[in-house]
Amino acid sequence: MSNWIKVKLGDIVELKRESYQPKPDEVLPYIGLEHIGQGTLRLISVGKSNEVTSTKSYFSKGDILFGKLRPYFRKVVRPKFNGVCSTDILVLTSKNPRKFNQTFLFYLMASQEMIDLATASSSGTKMPRADWKVLQNLEISIPEDVNEQERIGKILETIDDKIDINIRMNKTLEEMAMTLYKHWFVDFGPFQDGEFVESELGMIPKGWDVREVGEVIDLAYGKALKQSDRKEGDIPVYGSSGIVGYHNESLVSGPGVVVGRKGNVGTVMWVDEDFYPIDTTFYVVTKKGINLFYVYMVLKNKNLSSLGSDSAVPGINRNIVYKQKILIPPEHVLSRFEHYISDFFKKITFNIGENKHLQSVRDYLLPRLLSGEIDVSQAEKQVEEVL
Structure with missing residues (x-):
C-alpha cells in the first residue's frame, strides 16, 4: 500500500452547514431519516419540505447524506437531486474533487468501519448522535491517486446501479x-x-x-x-x-x-x-x-x-x-x-434475490477495496462476471 496515504477525514471531507427554513408556499424534496433505508444505501421515499416545520439543511445533487442519529443504522445515501434534509443528517462533500473523488468518499462514509467509528464517537444514551468534531479528526488511509479512488468508486457504483435498475x-x-x-x-x-x-x-x-x-x-x-x-x-x-x-x-x-x-x-x-x-x-x-x-x-x-x-x-x-x-x-x-x-x-422475486446477492457482493468488496486488500483490477473483473 505504498501508494496510499494517511489523512484526517476533515482534510478531505467538508461538512456543509447551509440552513433552510421551510415555507408553506415552497415545495422542495425533503429527506428525513425515515426516508433512508437501513443499511441499503438507498432512499425508500422522498418527502416534501412544506410538510415539515423546523429548520432543515440544504443539500446538492451528489452530496453525501450521513445519518448521525443512531449511526449504527447505517443510513447513508447520495441523492441525484437538490433538496433539504433533517438536521439529524450530516451533509458532506469532497473538499477538493480533483484530489478526493466524491463517489469514493460516499462508499468510505458508508463502510462498516466508518459506521463503527461514528457509533463509537456518539454522544447520548437514548438518542446517540455521531459527533463531527470527533469524526473529522479520524485518521484514515486512502489511495493517493484520485484515478485509483475513482476506479474503486466506479466498481461499487456499478453494482448499485444494477440494483437500482432491478x-x-x-x-x-x-x-x-x-x-x-x-x-x-x-x-x-x-x-x-x-x-x-x-x-x-x-x-x-x-x-x-x-x-x-x-x-x-x-x-x-x-x-x-x-x-x-x-x-x-x-x-x-x-x-x-x-x-x-x-x-x-x-x-x-x-x-x-x-x-x-x-x-x-x-x-x-x-x-x-x-x-x-x-x-x-x-x-x-x-x-x-x-x-x-x-x-x-x-x-x-x-x-x-x-x-x-x-x-x-x-x-x-x-x-x-x-x-x-x-x-x-x-x-x-x-x-x-x-x-x-x-x-x-x-420476475419480481428473481430481481429481489439478485439484489440481495448484489448487495452482499458490494458489502464484501467495499471494505476490502477501501483497505487495499483486493487489487482493483481483480475486483473489476469480479464485478463484470457478477453482472
Whole structure:
C-alpha cells in the first residue's frame, strides 16, 4: 500500500452547514431519516419540505447524506437531486474533487468501519448522535491517486446501479400487475359480455360476492424486535417502511403481505420469503383459502393510508380496515387471475434475490477495496462476471 496515504477525514471531507427554513408556499424534496433505508444505501421515499416545520439543511445533487442519529443504522445515501434534509443528517462533500473523488468518499462514509467509528464517537444514551468534531479528526488511509479512488468508486457504483435498475423494473412490474387487476376487477373488462347485478359496490358480474375485509383476512400484529435482540441471519425484518434489518429467525412463513400500522401507515408490501414483521406492522392471514395475490392487489388498491388517525404518531386501526367492503369473484376467476399475475411476481422475486446477492457482493468488496486488500483490477473483473 505504498501508494496510499494517511489523512484526517476533515482534510478531505467538508461538512456543509447551509440552513433552510421551510415555507408553506415552497415545495422542495425533503429527506428525513425515515426516508433512508437501513443499511441499503438507498432512499425508500422522498418527502416534501412544506410538510415539515423546523429548520432543515440544504443539500446538492451528489452530496453525501450521513445519518448521525443512531449511526449504527447505517443510513447513508447520495441523492441525484437538490433538496433539504433533517438536521439529524450530516451533509458532506469532497473538499477538493480533483484530489478526493466524491463517489469514493460516499462508499468510505458508508463502510462498516466508518459506521463503527461514528457509533463509537456518539454522544447520548437514548438518542446517540455521531459527533463531527470527533469524526473529522479520524485518521484514515486512502489511495493517493484520485484515478485509483475513482476506479474503486466506479466498481461499487456499478453494482448499485444494477440494483437500482432491478428496483425500477420491479416497480414497473407491480404497476403492470395493478393495471391487470383494475382491468379485471374494477372495469370488468373480460366479463363485459356476462350478466351484471346491483351490489353495495355498484354493478358487478352475476355470481360474484361482496364481503367485508374482516371476513376474508386477519391482520395479525407484528412482534417487537429490538435492534440489540437481532441475531445475525438472512431473514428480513419488516417495518412499515420496508426491510429494516435482518435476523436469524422468522415469524411468518412466506409468501406474505405486510401492512404498515405505525409510521408509514397503510403501506402494503408483498414478501416472497420467510420474514419477521415488527410491531409497526400487521401481516395478513387469509381465511377460507382466499387467493393471497388477490388480497395483496385489493389492499394496494384500497388506499389504506387514508384510514389512518391524525394523532402525534399516525396509526391505523385494523377494525376500521375490517369494515371495508371488497369484491370476491368466484374461485375459477381467481385461479385464472393468479395464473396471469404469478408471472409478474416470479420476475419480481428473481430481481429481489439478485439484489440481495448484489448487495452482499458490494458489502464484501467495499471494505476490502477501501483497505487495499483486493487489487482493483481483480475486483473489476469480479464485478463484470457478477453482472
